[in-house]
Amino acid sequence: MVLVMLFGSPVTHAVDVITNISADTASITTTQLRRIYSMRQVKWANGVPITIFVLSSTNTTHQKFCKETLRLFPYQLDRIWNKLTFSGMGVAPTIVSSEKELIKAVKSTTGAIGYIENIDEVSDVNLLKIDG
């Protein structure tokens, strides 16, 4: 069992990126994360399809993740996802209602990726190191 302790003060948590263990990766770059969340990369390096889980665009963790980690504004991602969904050209990420639900979805879905901010301890997922 992989147990991951997330460090940080209880007041100002950083947003951490987690993946399903099948993603088989320990680190990721910001540009790669942007590619994944803007649906420009749909498979991991090992060929496993990527499934993205997000919180709603008005959720503060989602907003923090977009602005601080991806360096994008939430409306930019909404625009990309809406365009894909309503033109038939792609599939938008799956929206979940809470971080707990997001962790559960990432754990149980092959190739899944997500992010968390307010949960100090997770198990059975990869916590990715963001390399620049």
Add this chain to the structure above:
Amino acid sequence: MLTCLKLMDKLNCKLLCWLGLITFNSLAQDNHSAEPFKIHGFVAQGVIDVDGSNFVNNDGDISLELTEIGLNTSYKFADDFRFAAQAVYLNGGNRYNEGLRVDYFLMDWNAYSSEKWQANLFVGRIKNTHWLHSSTRDIPFARPSIVLPQGAYFDGFRDIAVGGDGAALKLTYNNDEYGEFDFNFSRGKSPINSDDAEVILSQLAQGEIEHDLDSQASVYWRPVFSQWKFGLTLLDSEFNYEGETLDFFVDGRFVFQFYTMNAMYEGEEWEFTTELLQTRFLTEGFYAPQFHQDNLGQGGSFQARYKVDQKLTLISRYDLFYADKDDKKGQELEKRNYGTIPSYFGYQHDAMLGFSYDFSDNFRVNAEYHWVEGAARLNPIVLPNPLVNNQERWKLWAVQLMYWF
């Protein structure tokens, strides 16, 4: 009696769309999993009032002909294969034909995928994704305003421009130094019915208009971590009109070419968008066997949006369009038609102010006011109607409520 039956048909169609949406919305609420089957949809109803043109109706009354309902599905049946389809019901008065349409119905093959490259091939009925707003032009919450700049997004061409039956290739390339590149190519044929001929050509047109295969291409580039995005698009299409024995018009051929370049800045509070266009419209025959006309039109729109807070966004836009770049005031047009078509049919400029307010994640109201000068983008475009459109300056306001899931 006939009118009554037609009205019943319209109401039934609308009712069916609503019922379908309610059913599928409840299904979609349970869709927050990574299941391969996805359902999304939207419904929007508005009020629109036009003073001084037939943009929406001929009587100038306040109108509810601002309905847009859509439902789509996507089903991933293998790692690299997906099926997607969308049906929409639209009612925009004179802007386009009222009714139900299959917007897209396609197979998507993810032919190649790596960290840097992705190649997708789409086959079936495909939506035009080339222009800035072409794929979301009738998705109320995904476009910037209720009425889009008519220079580029002329509603009379909606059914022709929105997509067609054929194939499309999408290539995306990501470079850590130079940014993100998108290359799109498509070949297709738009389904056009006799009602479209009436909307675009004239109510006097008795014959059929047919769309030959068109070719479209576009390139988009976003520099690394930039707020800017730039695009270039090309369209080449041809239409043939086959007149009836008893017809006001003869056989004809229309060539429509359309080139745009666009730039978009997406900041935290401010957004700026510009889309410049040049269009070539060649007409051979149609009015008379020897008739020949080859016009180059030009235009562009400049749009600013300001996000006051998470809920309220203000928008302002100016849109210019000249049907013939060598006759910007339309004087030659009036002379050529012996004064029967006023010069203001040679251009159309639109200044717009509006706002959108989000009540929640998926419930919004849009409102806007347009001050328009000219009539070059009023249906029917090929044989204009100066009896109804007898004013150079006209105005419109619209308010639309929208919900999506």
